[in-house]
Amino acid sequence: MRSNRLELLPAVDVRDGQAVRLVHGESGSETSYGDPMEAALAWQRAGAEWLHLVDLDAAFGTGDNREQIAEVARAMDLRVELSGGIRDDASLSAALATGCARVNLGTAALETPEWVAKVIAEHGDLIAVGLDVRGTTLRGRGWTRDGGDLYETLARLDSEGCARYVVTDIAKDGTLQGPNLELLRNVCAATEKPVVASGGVSSLDDLRALATLVPEGVEGAIVGKALYAKAFTLEEALEAVSV
Numbered sequence: 001m002r003s004n005r006l007e008l009l010p011a012v013d014v015r016d017g018q019a020v021r022l023v024h025g026e027s028g029s030e031t032s033y034g035d036p037m038e039a040a041l042a043w044q045r046a047g048a049e050w051l052h053l054v055d056l057d058a059a060f061g062t063g064d065n066r067e068q069i070a071e072v073a074r075a076m077d078l079r080v081e082l083s084g085g086i087r088d089d090a091s092l093s094a095a096l097a098t099g100c101a102r103v104n105l106g107t108a109a110l111e112t113p114e115w116v117a118k119v120i121a122e123h124g125d126l127i128a129v130g131l132d133v134r135g136t137t138l139r140g141r142g143w144t145r146d147g148g149d150l151y152e153t154l155a156r157l158d159s160e161g162c163a164r165y166v167v168t169d170i171a172k173d174g175t176l177q178g179p180n181l182e183l184l185r186n187v188c189a190a191t192e193k194p195v196v197a198s199g200g201v202s203s204l205d206d207l208r209a210l211a212t213l214v215p216e217g218v219e220g221a222i223v224g225k226a227l228y229a230k231a232f233t234l235e236e237a238l239e240a241v242s243v
C-alpha cells in the first residue's frame with residue numbers, strides 16, 4: 001500500500017570527487033559543496049531516510065567516481081538510490097554490490113531497451129528508471145542527447161514491469177524555480193507506478209505542493225540545490241511533509 005507521506009531524498013551529485021550542483025544539468029555549471037561523504041553524513045544526521053547519490057562523471061562520460069560513491073553508499077545506514085552511468089551488467093553489479101536500495105537507470109532505458117527489460121525482470125523493485133525530460137522529450141548521455149518521447153517510453157517500461165520512475169524536468173533542475181507540477185500530474189495519470197519528483201524544489205511550500213500529489217502517485221521528492229543553498233534545513237523539510 002502507498003504511504004500518504006512524501007518521501008524526501010536529499011541529493012549528493014559527485015563530479016571530479018566533489019559534491020556539486022548543476023544548473024539545467026549542464027556540464028560546466030557546477031557549484032562545489034565539498035566532500036560527498038561529509039554531505040551524505042550531514043543529511044543522514046539530519047534524519048534523511050533516503051539519499052539520492054549520483055555519479056555525474058559516469059553520466060556525462062567524463063570518467064567516474066565509482067570507488068568514492070561506493071564508499072559513501074556503504075557508509076550509510078539510510079536507503080541509497082544510486083544513479084549515473086549504470087548501463088550494463090558490470091556497472092549494475094557494481095552498483096548493487098554497494099548494498100544500495102535501488103538503482104536509477106537513465107541512458108540505458110533509451111539506448112538499450114532490451115537490456116533494461118531484462119534487468120527489470122531480474123531485479124524488480126531494485127530498478128527505477130529516470131525519465132529526464134525537456135518538454136516531453138527524454139534526454140540521455142548527461143542530458144545531451146534526445147532519446148524519444150516520454151509517454152511512449154513510459155508505456156513501454158510499464159508493459160515491462162518497471163517498478164518506479166524518477167521524473168526530472170531538466171528546465172527546472174538546479175534553478176530553484178519550483179517543481180513542474182503539471183508534468184508530474186501528467187506522468188502520474190499515465191502510469192500506476194510510483195513517481196519520484198526531481199528538479200526545481202526551492203521552498204517548503206514547494207514540498208507541501210508536491211505532498212498534495214501523493215494521492216495521485218508522487219511518492220517522493222529529490223531535493224538538491226535548496227538544501228545546499230540553505231533555503232531551508234532538511235529537518236524543516238521533513239517536518240513540512242510529515243502527516
Ligand SMILES: O=C(O)c1ccccc1N[C@@H]1O[C@H](COP(=O)(O)O)[C@@H](O)[C@H]1O
Binds near residue numbers: 087108132141168
Ligand atoms: O542529476 C543531475 O544533475 C544530472 C545531470 C546531467 C546528467 C545526469 C544527471 N543525473 C542523473 O544521472 C542519471 C542518468 O545517468 P545515466 O544516463 O543512466 O548514465 C539519472 O538519474 C539522472 O537523473
